[in-house]
Amino acid sequence: MAKVIIHATITLDGFMADTKGSIDWMFDFGATDKTVIENFTQDIGAVIGGANKTQTIEEGETPYSDTLKFPVYLMTHEAHEPIEKDGRIYTFVVNDIKQAVDAAKAAAGDKNVSLLGGTIARQCLKLGLVDEIQLHVLPMLLGDGISLFAGLGERVNLERIEAVTTTNITDLRFRVVK
Known part of the structure; x- marks a missing residue:
């Protein structure tokens, strides 16, 4: 059965993007351990992301590698027909994250x-x-930006599964305690 995993690259102060939504800063540090990324991506069966007027598709943004052909479910506030691009099907789900998770699973x-x-x-x-959270933590402080977890508003207990440290990045993996 599929596990649902939060996967993100963040700064030490917990930001996943700067105040303008840019993630360009993350490419200053080089790639994380290729084995960690390859192991993670080979196990992806579907992705759920946000849709900003189909920006993900129209502007050429692709989750992970173009070579991986898993389905992508995009959360939106307006109905949109599915789009096929480069062997990938993008399905739009209107305002129902549980429906998107069920379909993706x-x-x-x-x-x-x-x-x-x-x-x-x-x-x-x-x-x-x-089920799990996997983070790639970069050794920098943005000071301000878009936080991955700000606004959660509740406690979530985690159990550490793995911690891998390289010179530039710390990869952390946690199980969500339910």
């Missing part, structure tokens, strides 16, 4: 569902839908 089969974005991560945590 069904599509993923025995693989994982990766949650991308703070709003989606927090919604799924509040509903008890998250």
Whole structure:
């Protein structure tokens, strides 16, 4: 059965983007351990992310690698027909994160569902839908920006599964205690 995983790169002060939503700063540190990323991506069966007027598709943003062809579920406030691009199906789900998780889990089969974005991560945590959190922590402080967990408004207990440290990045993996 598919696990639902929050997957994000953050700064030490917990930001996943700067105040303008840019993530360009994260590329200053080089890649995380390729084995960690390869192990994670080979187990992805579906992705859930946010849709900003289909920006993900129209502006060429693709979750993970173009070579991975898992389905992508995009949360939106307006109905939109599915879009197929480069062998990937983008399905739009209107205002129902649980429906998106259920559909993504069904599509993923025995693989994982990766949650991308703070709003989606927090919604799924509040509903008890998250099984694990995997973070790549960069050694920098942005000082301000878009936080992955700010606004969660409730306690969530975690159990550390793994911690891998390289020169530039610390990879952390936690199980959500339910």
